[in-house]
Each structure stands twice: as C-alpha cells, then as structure tokens.
Amino acid sequence: MDLTYSVEHEKYREEVIDFLKGWPLSGEDARLPIEEQESLFRQHGIDAGYVYRNVPREYGGAGQAPDALKDSIVREEFFRVSAPWDLLNQGAGMLVPTLLEFGTEEQKRRFIPKALTGEERWCQGYSEPGSGSDLASLQCRALRDEEHYVLNGQKIWTSNAKQAHFMFGLFRTDPAASKHAGISYLIVDMSAEGIDVRPLREMTGGSEFNEVFFNDARVPVEFRVGAEGEGWAVSRATLIHERNLIGNPNMMRDTFEDLLDLARRTQRGGQAAIKDPYVRQRLMEIEGYVRTVETSNMLQFTATLRGEPMKAMRPMMMNKLYSTDTMQRIQRCAFDLLGGEGMLAPSPEDIVGWARNTTSTGWVEAYLFSLGPAIAGGASNIQLNIIGERGYGLPRDPRPPEKS
C-alpha cells in the first residue's frame, strides 16, 4: 500500500498540468465556436501524447507505451479542469476498442481516425422491440446476397441515430443457427438506402433515442467485424467498455460536490439546508457510498495493474450497479432539496445527459436522467443475476428450451 507516486509519475503529472495551462484556449482560438475549440485542443492533446494514449499513431491516437498509471494521471488532471479529453461516446468509447481488438487492418484505418475526432459519429444498434435484456433473441436480419448483407427489421433505443453517420450493431445472419451462433457484428452506413430513423422522446423531454427501420438496406461484407456468426463474442467485449464508461468515479465525486453546493444554497426553516441535521445525515450516508466507489476503484485499478484482476473480480462485477445506485441516491437527495422547484420541467439547455448542475431545472433533468444508465448496458436486475451467479456461484435461472 503506497499512495505516493514515483518520481517519474510525479514529473509526468507536472507535465500534464503544464500542458493544461493551454486550456481554455486564448487569443484568436478563443473566438472559435466551442466545438471547434474542443477539437483543436483535443488534437493538441493527441500530439502531446495525452489524449487517446493507447490508440496507435497510425489510427490517429497518441500511440504511447501502455502505462495505466499515466492514463489515470491524465484522466484526473484533464477532468479537474474540464479539458477536452478522449471522447466517451459510442464511437471513440465503444467502437474503437472493439475494432482495435477484432477489426481488420482496413476497418481500423477507415473508421478509427474519424471516430476519434468525432468527425464521424456513431450509434449502437443492439436493442430491438422484442429483445431488451434478452438481447440474443434479436430478430433483425442480415441475409447474404453475394458481397452484401441485406438488412430487414428494426432497432430501438438507438441513441443519437439521427446524427450518426454509422451504426455498429448485431444482426441475425443465420436464422437457422442457434440463438447466439447466428449473430454477426456489422457496421452500417446510416446514409444507405432503406434506412429510416424515427426519433423517440424521452421522459426528460429530450430526444436522444430513436427507432431505426431497415428495409432492404445493403451492407458490404467487408463491413462485418469478426467472423460471421461470432458477433455475440465481439459485442460482449463492447459491452464491457460500455459498463466501464458508466462507472466513472470522478464524475461521481463532482456530482456529489454539486449536491453539497445545492444543500448550501438551499434555504429552509431560516437556515441553509446543509445545517439541517437530517440533511447532514443523508449527505454523509451518501458520501459513504461515493467514497466506496472511489476507493474500490483504486483497489480494482491496482489489482489490474498487478495483473491480478481476478482478485478484484467481485467488486468489478459490482461496479455498474453500485455506481448507478449511488448516482441515483445523489439525485433523489437533490430532488428533495429542490422542494417546489422539483416540479419544474427541464428547459432545452438542461437536456444534456450528465453535466455539472448549477440550476434547479438542471437537477430535475439529472434526476430523471440518472435512471437511464441504470437501464442501459444491462439493467439492474440483470446485474444482480450476474453478481449472484458469477460472483457467488448461485444457481442460474432456469432456461426455457430453445426454439428451433
């Protein structure tokens, strides 16, 4: 146990902090639209070796030697000053690691660089109306026609499909094969003919979700990732990346600090809510959970660094559920602190998913939004099955006989 950093890593942190003096941008650059400023700074970060550290240079990353400690130093420091860092969207956060593991050389060169910059946006085509938690029952077909697959069927809960240039998703390429074996992982050009995207509206009032309909849409065979029929295994790897995106301890700590600010600002009974004994109890109980997220993350990090991830298998399995539960505890407390303002609807500017909350309606949006991660990437009841069965050797759920 040693929470100090080596001289090399201390020096590295200083270099990162020094680099981050360049954010926010100044001079001419500061007058660019914010998205362009972010892209510009992100590119500086790649060139300096801090952003996309582990993605090889030839695909547009920084191509640094693996060093998980440096990764975490960079993440901490970038997060501290809210500087543009690795995009954590479906493209850079999920597709890129999957392609790095399973993609062909051509796919890597074609797709990774523009996913990293965000120039090409991605959506994930997994869920279907009849296939949610039981994802492997999916029915959307991709039947082979010479050098193409022909897609027919529907995807749903597809975040950002309206803006996406490409989708990665699971399709049934062999309807005769058994449930898991007939699935392939395909990349779909969203501008192809026969694709219809219809927005859904979420309870927050936002419209991130879509339904995507395929009607004889064609996908070239070279856009398949991994072998035909092995899409399930490819997608498992992606899902792990998604769960990792959900359990970010820096985000948890920031949200908790925002909650403390809210309790300081909120007046009740002639004093700040944070002086109310009941509120203090609640806040400190929540902080117990937040500290657990933070320290358990450190424990898992060291176990991974030492090449002994199995020693931290149980807490790793618990990350997703523990984090989404903790975030929801924070949000429930915030909602109660809002009092009557908790009845206000979020305004369009509030509907941004996770963000630092400073306004009442921003908190209302966050209160609603915190349910999303609890459902996405394996709903909480599925997580409980995983913990019970794989973590503690409890009996598996009885499985109905497979339909032939």
Added chain:
Amino acid sequence: MEFGLSEEQDLMQETVRQFINQECPPTRLHEIFNAGEGHDGRIWQGLADLGLCGLMLPEKFGGAELEVLDLALVCEELGYGAFPGPFMMHSLAGVAIAKAGSSSQQDLWLPQIANGAQVATLALGEGANGWECSEWSTEVRDGRLHGIKDFVSHAALADLILVGLSDGHFAVVETGAEGLSVESQDGIDRSRPISRVKFDGVRCEVLNESGACVQAIQDVGLALLAADAFGAASRLVDLAVEYTKTREQFGRKVAEFQAVKHQLARLALEVEPTRALFWYAAHALDHLPIEASRSVAMAKAHISERGIEAARAVVELHGGLGFTWECDVQLWFKRMMFDRTYLGTPEFLRERCANLGGL
C-alpha cells in the same frame, strides 16, 4: 501508487484465517459464547504465538512494528471468525502506551503486552452516548483515579485497564488495585463481554509523555471496528449463500428462486466493495494525517450500517432456524451489534464527518 496488499499481508490474513478455522470453528465458538467469558486461554496463547499481540509495538519490546492497516487486516479475520477475546482492545491499549507512555512505563508494560502474558483493555465510554472525552467526568485527583466507565470489554479478565480521562489522557490501572470494582453488564456479544468499572480513588499512572491521545487511539479503534465489521458482514453473506444453496423448498434449492438470489446479490453488493473503504481509512491513519479522522469515522459508520442491515436480512434468509440460539448467524449478528455501537453509532459518526468536512 499501489492500493493493494503486500504478499506478507495476504499471507498474514491467510494464516490467521487458518488458525481460526482450526482452533475456533463455530462449534467451539458456541461453547465459548454459552460459557459467557468471551475468552479461551489456549486460543489467546495461539494468537500470541503467531506474534499478533504486539503487532504495532516497537521491536525492542517484542512487537512487530507494523502499521494500522496490518492490525486492521487481522481484525477483519477476527470479525470473519467472530473470534472471542480481548484482541482489539488489548492492541489499542498497547498502542496507547507506546504512543504516550514514559520509557519506564513502556519498559514495564509493553513486553508483557507484546507477548500476551498480560491482557490489557480500554475503558472509554461513560453512559449510553458518551464516547467523547469532553463528556467524561473521570479524572485523576492527587494521583488517584475517580470515575465510572461503561462497556469495558473483558474488564474481568484484564491485568491492565487504560482509562480515558476527561482531559484526553489515559490513566493506567492494574486490576486488583484497591477501590476498583467490576460489574458485568451482561453484554449482547458474548465474544466480547462488557462491564461497568468503578474507580473510587484507585492508584494509577497517567500516560503523559505526549499530548492528549485518547482521540487518536479512538481513531485507530474506529478503523479496527470497521475492519472487524467488514469481516463479520462478509461472513454473514457467506453464511446466507451456503445456506440457500443447500436448503430446499418446493423441490428446489431456495437460492434458485430469483427473489432470494437477488436479495443475496444485494447483500453482497452492499458489503463487498466497502473492503476498500476500511483499507483506505487504516492506511490514512499511518500516511494521510489530514484525512485520517474523517476517513475512519466514515468507514466505521458506513460499514457497520451496511453490515447490520445485511445481518438482519441474513437471519430472515435462514427462516425459523435463523431466529434460534443454535444457529451460527446469531454469533455474527451480535458481533455486528457491538461493532456498530462501540465508539459511536453511525449517526453520531456521520455528524462528526459533517463537521470535519466543513458542512
């Protein structure tokens, strides 16, 4: 940057666990529990032979000069085994003498504490919620100790009692001294029986080589209680997992019912990740002084709260059997009741965290 145990620490935990499995399995635990003394000279000697009685004491007195984390890791195992005996208070008493005793006091007591030949304990609380020295009235007048302490663990067994004074120092009393009376309080956790101890002008020595150290020793105690509670909570989860995997109803193992499986997974979820919380708190006492008091209070509050909730659910998961005296569950349930309460309930400690955090 490493937040993990060393090989030596892993080995030490493994050794203690094996020792407890061999020397103090649940059948033996029930015997000790029923006899009510919360002690067994043979297993105490076993701990001493493993070199655990002076884990944090200087080597020159026969100690191992290890850190709070090491001691906490032993306490985790003792909690996991619901191990009876004065180990935790004994260890804390040794640390207090090492911290604040004069060299002649250290020479006199520490070798006997380190090898377990003498048993030491702590007398702190006064009344149901009096865990802070500002609320105490025990004091030394003209070299004589006056006061009443509650919930003194293993007072009847101890050779030495370290008594917390209202000025934040400790006084050391040798049992058998005139004016000392020990009255059993019939404690719920029979692995650590408690007494009310009255000091009516008892001869004593004050540890005043350093400033007031009662709070510092209590902080170490909070870390050890958090570790003990984590161990006990982990055992309760394991007991429930084992039981529901064997118990059959409706022609199936009850763990096959998803309601049961999910309840078990929730219990485990509340307990397992908090291992890191007590590690951090114990480590902070040695290396991160600014955060230490708050970290130990937070860890003890959180783990004992989650632990007692788990304990109640584990009784229910055992059905009628869980409610019986013969069932193993009650041993850990009561362990948890002690850990949750001693040195302050979660509510009390959370308020301290709020204050220390500037809320």
